[in-house]
Amino acid sequence: MTRTSLSLRAAAVSCILVALNGCATAPETGRRQVLLIDSAQEAQMGLQSFEKIKRDTPVSRDRQANAQLQSVGRRIASVVSIPNADWEFVLFESDEPNAFALPGGKIGVNTGILPITQTEAGLATVIAHEIAHVTARHGAERMSQDLLVQVGGTALSTLLGSQSPVARDLAMQAYGVGTEVGVMLPYSRTQEYEADRVGLLYMARAGFDPNAAIGFWERFQARNQSRGTRTPEFLSTHPLDDARIAQLRGFLPQAMAEYEHARR
Numbered sequence: 001m002t003r004t005s006l007s008l009r010a011a012a013v014s015c016i017l018v019a020l021n022g023c024a025t026a027p028e029t030g031r032r033q034v035l036l037i038d039s040a041q042e043a044q045m046g047l048q049s050f051e052k053i054k055r056d057t058p059v060s061r062d063r064q065a066n067a068q069l070q071s072v073g074r075r076i077a078s079v080v081s082i083p084n085a086d087w088e089f090v091l092f093e094s095d096e097p098n099a100f101a102l103p104g105g106k107i108g109v110n111t112g113i114l115p116i117t118q119t120e121a122g123l124a125t126v127i128a129h130e131i132a133h134v135t136a137r138h139g140a141e142r143m144s145q146d147l148l149v150q151v152g153g154t155a156l157s158t159l160l161g162s163q164s165p166v167a168r169d170l171a172m173q174a175y176g177v178g179t180e181v182g183v184m185l186p187y188s189r190t191q192e193y194e195a196d197r198v199g200l201l202y203m204a205r206a207g208f209d210p211n212a213a214i215g216f217w218e219r220f221q222a223r224n225q226s227r228g229t230r231t232p233e234f235l236s237t238h239p240l241d242d243a244r245i246a247q248l249r250g251f252l253p254q255a256m257a258e259y260e261h262a263r264r
């Protein structure tokens, strides 16, 4: 493609984005995002997906672990705001160390991640990180990027307006629900760093020591290295390496200031 046609195409796409009101800003970081579906649509998709997961996956009857999840979850939910949120925290009985958050405030945690979270603050790390993916609308952002690549600019408004199966499938993948489509979109590195940074602030504001986040990710990394066979689902969608943990340490001073403030 020539330079001229590329820039013409870019201009056409940005016109459509403006028309769809698709430009947004991520919370706390102020990063510019392209978002092509609205939050009510997102919440509806999140709710439907969560109902399906609850039908397909056994729920844990461990009273103590359930009580801890409810308590930690409520505390973090109380410091964030999501339009159309109806908070729900469910502990699933599964050895797979995984956790996820869906738009609309639906949070799932597998029992298999509890030996890695270990403490309340460890669990808060996971929940705050997942909630940050939701408040920053990372799933919708990935979906929007994929739509732009797949259909180009012109067909977008038709596609989104019609709620076509393609758009719905992409949304499901974007949120890592993937049970029907079988594929999960990993979050990008930019989104992971953003969820780490924003998640640290959320846990700190809710009164959990943000230092616990470093311990959690180090334990997860050590566990993964020692097993060396298959990358757990959680780490395939949340890529983890030394650079990421170093970056997380860099976010600590701001989070510690929030933590001290929350405790006063």
Ligand SMILES: [Zn+2]
Residues within 6 Å of the ligand: 129, 133, 187, 192, 195, 237, 238
């Ligand atoms: Zn993540």
